[in-house]
Amino acid sequence: MLLLKPDLPKPSPSHVERAKLELHRRVGGSKVLDAAESCARFASDESEAEGELPDVVVLAETTQDILTTLAVARETEVPVTPRAGGTGRTGGAVPVTGGIVLALTGMNQIVEIDPAEGLAVVQPGVVLGDFHAAVEAEGMFYPPDPNSLSGCCLGGNVAENAGGPRAFKYGVTRDYVLGVEAFLIGGQHIHCGRRTKKGVTGYDVTSLLVGSEGTLAVLGDITLRLVPKPPHLMTLMVLLSDLDVAAKLVARATSSGLIPRCIEILDSGTLEAMRQAGNPINAGAQAMLLIDVDGDEAQCEAQAERLAGLSDDLGALELLVAQDASQRDRLWNARREMSPAVRRMAKNKLSEDVVVPRQAMGELLRRVARTSERSGIRTVTYGHAGDGNLHVNFLWNEPEELPQVDQAIEQLFHDVIDLRGTLSGEHGIGVLKAPYLHLEQSAELIRLQQDLKRVFDPAGLLNPGKIFPSQGHGAC
Ligand SMILES: Cc1cc2nc3c(=O)[nH]c(=O)nc-3n(C[C@H](O)[C@H](O)[C@H](O)COP(=O)(O)OP(=O)(O)OC[C@H]3O[C@@H](n4cnc5c(N)ncnc54)[C@H](O)[C@@H]3O)c2cc1C
Structure with missing residues (x-):
């Protein structure tokens, strides 16, 4: 069910042809693409969501280009999907019915x-x-x-x-x-x-x-x-023997009033991906916390000392304090490159973004491990632990594994709701999570939001198939 496209009607060919003609005439030749090979890169984003090839792409450079594109969409009843960097993780910029893609990267001042x-x-x-x-x-x-x-x-x-x-x-x-x-x-x-x-x-x-x-x-x-801009920044890396202990360290730090700039958590699978990408990480470590503190120099040192004390109390294997900008960059670049490193571990990767109350993070991680064992679908988890915001990545190689992936993801969402969490902390609902919206929100709340959508967009032409489940999309 997860990777099913919503079953929405495509715009009629004659309407599409009119839209193309009007866009060429009113926006201008070089800003309008309609050859399949030029439009292909606008059919997907950084998620597994499957889109349709857009019929036409407008490369907007001015506000007039936006206004004209929306006017043509309205007049011809052809849907329009706004798009920026195309890095979305839930298929938000993916045109699920084809139509017009309105690309905004040219408006970059x-x-x-x-x-x-x-x-x-x-x-x-x-x-x-x-x-x-x-x-x-x-x-x-x-x-x-x-x-x-x-x-x-x-x-x-x-x-x-x-x-x-x-x-x-x-x-x-x-x-x-x-x-x-x-x-x-x-x-x-x-x-x-x-x-x-x-x-x-x-x-x-x-x-x-x-x-x-x-x-x-x-x-x-x-x-x-x-x-x-905070005047000073310090980065700490803590290696631990166990993910549960890492979750405990986060809980102790936050409940003792420490407010680091960020606390990132990485599990053993993630550390393995980083090792494979050439980062020398202690072989005994099963979890890592990457922590930034900022403020003036004295505040940074005081926070770092308290974090070091808590790490010692919990038996951390290693604590590294980045002494200068280049050491800090090395640690953070490894964290930033980790998503592509994880992607290389299997043919397919789907990154889920969920949030639970911080105290429930350990329990969610245990449930994810159990689901992985039961389903045979490998998972690696990392995320923004200070917020309880975890990215659970499902990895698989063969198309026959998809039903198990679907079940594992659905189980994750049930666990998140059961632990009083929420389905998305930052990636949005897009097309991939739309079938699950009802797990978190009541029918009344969903209807109210759909009513609001109709006030803005009565004909449903703006980015159809997103946020709300559609016919054939699982949950209707
Ligand atoms: C490696 C990697 C790491 C990531 N890490 C994070 C992270 O730490 N935190 C996080 O929050 N996200 C993260 N993301 C997800 C993604 O980068 C964010 O969702 C980002 O905000 C998307 O921006 P974009 O410009 O790529 O938008 P797109 O993917 O182009 O579009 C996203 C949505 O915005 C809409 N949209 C775009 N422009 C406009 C506009 N002008 N008007 C109206 N609607 C518009 C689109 O229709 C779509 O629904 C990560 C993604 C990747 C690939």
């Missing part, structure tokens, strides 16, 4: 950085890593840091409400979005939110659009809050 007001204005196609560099050059800091930061864009981050390792101390993308310019399929062009620190005027439409996965509006300029 940082419009403004204002350190005095602590804000920046960016176009939706700005790559997150470039934005970090530009902001930090001004002595400011934009905390959200999905590990895909060299490829994902701020429009995609806002649409997914992306998190990342630093979310534990600093929060997620939503905590930094002050306002957005939004284009509605009905032709409306709205600015919502504010540039000021405070503001409570009207409904919080900005927050509704954050995390709406491209289903309510296309985002244009985004106004983001910045904070001062």
